[in-house]
Amino acid sequence: MDAKSLTDLLCALDGDSAVHLILEALRTRPALSPAVVSFACPALTYAPARGMMERRCRGVVKHVDRTQGFGYIASPEIEATFGMDVVVRDIQLGAFQTGEEVSFTCVLNEENKPQAYEVLTVAGTPHPGVAPTPEWADWNEWTDGNDPKKRRLQVA
Structure with missing residues (x-):
């Protein structure tokens, strides 16, 4: 089926059915979510605060390059959804070093890639250092x- 036929079919559905179809497609292929959100809300320049406070991811600091000012966190759940590690700015990492387990909030940056903020220990506290x-x-x-x-x- 070509894209035009799919679009026509989707437009012909009632609202609830169309929403159900879109949600099911996103559940099956979550990597499509950033593009859908970007299209639906082009002016969205902030992460919803509720989501950042309630939903934390876990991972391990994979690499830190203090001279470049960023690093990466390996997170199985983010890898499964986006197929990549989470980028994190040096200032968000604070005293965390490579190999340490962390919890963090994750938002999509301007390139629609996962970026970590509010990096804490897995217990939800700041780094002891x-x-x-x-x-x-x-x-x-x-x-x-x-x-x-x-x-x-x-x-x-």
Whole structure:
């Protein structure tokens, strides 16, 4: 069947049937998803926040090139869907090194390739080698008063 015949058939279906057919095609061939989303939402420039908070992937840091500013995470679930490793920027990797297990959120970059963000340990915590983020109380104390000694931010 040629593309025009398929398009005509899809257009002839009622809404629910057309949606079911499209969803079934994407379930069977998930690698088509980036192109469909890109076509359907060309102005989408951000990842849905809910998906980034609720759905985390797991993998192993495969390669890190600090001079180039990026690395790769090997993730079986991403490999199965996209046929490639996940690219990750050096700043997102933080103190993680090659061979360490990580969890991360994954979005498609401008090239429709999987990219990792918010890289954490598999337990969902920052790498032990990273200083903790100051609490708001620390920031408030830092900004109170005009005494330069009081403005120093102390991280325990």
